[in-house]
Amino acid sequence: MTDLHTLQTTLLSAINTANDLTALDAVRVEALGKKGSVTALFNTLGSLPAEDRKAQGAVFNTLKEAITTALNTRKETLEAAALTAQLAAEAVDVSLPPLPLPKGTLHPITRVMEEVTAIFARQGFTVEVGPDIEDDFHNFTALNIPPEHPARQMHDTFYLEATSENGASQLLRTHTSPVQIRTLKEKQPPLRMLAMGRTFRCDSDMTHTPMFHQIEGLVIEEGVHFGHLKGTIENFLAEFFEIDDLKVRFRPSFFPFTEPSAEVDIGCKKSKESLQIGIGDDWLEILGCGMVHPNVLKAAGVDPATHQGFAFGMGVERLAMLKYGIPDLRAFFASDLRWLRHYGF
Numbered sequence: 111m112t113d114l115h116t117l118q119t120t121l122l123s124a125i126n127t128a129n130d131l132t133a134l135d136a137v138r139v140e141a142l143g144k145k146g147s148v149t150a151l152f153n154t155l156g157s158l159p160a161e162d163r164k165a166q167g168a169v170f171n172t173l174k175e176a177i178t179t180a181l182n183t184r185k186e187t188l189e190a191a192a193l194t195a196q197l198a199a200e201a202v203d204v205s206l207p208p209l210p211l212p213k214g215t216l217h218p219i220t221r222v223m224e225e226v227t228a229i230f231a232r233q234g235f236t237v238e239v240g241p242d243i244e245d246d247f248h249n250f251t252a253l254n255i256p257p258e259h260p261a262r263q264m265h266d267t268f269y270l271e272a273t274s275e276n277g278a279s280q281l282l283r284t285h286t287s288p289v290q291i292r293t294l295k296e297k298q299p300p301l302r303m304l305a306m307g308r309t310f311r312c313d314s315d316m317t318h319t320p321m322f323h324q325i326e327g328l329v330i331e332e333g334v335h336f337g338h339l340k341g342t343i344e345n346f347l348a349e350f351f352e353i354d355d356l357k358v359r360f361r362p363s364f365f366p367f368t369e370p371s372a373e374v375d376i377g378c379k380k381s382k383e384s385l386q387i388g389i390g391d392d393w394l395e396i397l398g399c400g401m402v403h404p405n406v407l408k409a410a411g412v413d414p415a416t417h418q419g420f421a422f423g424m425g426v427e428r429l430a431m432l433k434y435g436i437p438d439l440r441a442f443f444a445s446d447l448r449w450l451r452h453y454g455f
């Protein structure tokens with residue numbers, strides 16, 4: 111019969127010298143596994159005379175318990191050591207000076223969006239988001255542009271082949287106005303919101319890129335009228351262009367989703383070589399706006415009898431070109447590092 115004392119000593123020493131959890135588990139299997147040395151002892155009990163079994167069983171159990179306890183203790187020690195080592199390896203020295211990495215810059219599009227957000231945030235506007243891939247309802251129908259409406263042609267829409275889950279045709283949003291509908295469906299007025307991001311139209315030449323950016327504004331409150339719209343836009347443009355007495359002109363226009371609608375021009379001086387804002391007798395179109403059409407409110411579940419509001423929309427590239435004197439639209443998306451370093455912030 112195996113010398114129990116020797117077996118215990120050997121196993122305990124193997125346990126206490128196991129260097130990691132894998133080695134320790136190998137010892138466990140060796141001792142307590144199906145074919146383990148301790149398990150084998152128990153298998154001999156059957157061949158003992160019945161009167162000896164109980165006493166011998168107790169002896170084996172004592173050994174088994176000693177081994178189990180030693181295994182658990184060693185396991186805890188090794189786990190703690192592993193954790194300490196991991197923490198040490200992953201430690202970050204926050205006091206280290208930063209590496210001399212080349213500094214990135216903010217793209218003028220990002221910069222303008224941040225500036226516009228800051229101006230409107232002071233007046234309680236929130237920033238809302240909507241998907242680039244829209245459905246027909248949110249991009250057109252809910253904005254009072256029904257299926258056969260000629261305004262759909264003007265948008266040069268990119269349609270997707272795949273339809274949405276409910277079979278509606280999908281498209282790349284042609285403007286940020288669908289976010290008006292999405293937000294109104296979720297939030298109860300009073301509401302002051304901005305929405306900004308990518309928009310898409312199938313158009314590409316010197317002054318158009320198939321992807322461009324818009325900023326949309328929407329205010330829905332009781333008693334809001336055209337005067338509020340005018341004041342909001344005039345203040346915004348003066349602040350954005352940093353010209354206190356900026357000349358601003360509202361021209362009657364048409365958008366299906368606003369009534370009345372206006373296009374807004376700012377005073378400037380155009381010459382062959384340059385364009386200067388804030389001086390001169392010329393005008394430059396800068397944004398579209400109007401009082402929200404009752405059909406739009408209805409489509410978003412708002413009662414036009416109790417609530418009205420105004421909306422406005424503008425192109426971010428145009429704002430950036432004018433404010434920062436960037437001449438070429440297409441360079442915005444060429445990712446030319448020299449351009450990015452020059453015009454970035």
Ligand code: PHE
Nearest residue numbers: 285287365398399421422423
């Ligand atoms: N969505 C319009 C466009 O893309 C702009 C706009 C927005 C006009 C809100 C009026 C009100 O041309």
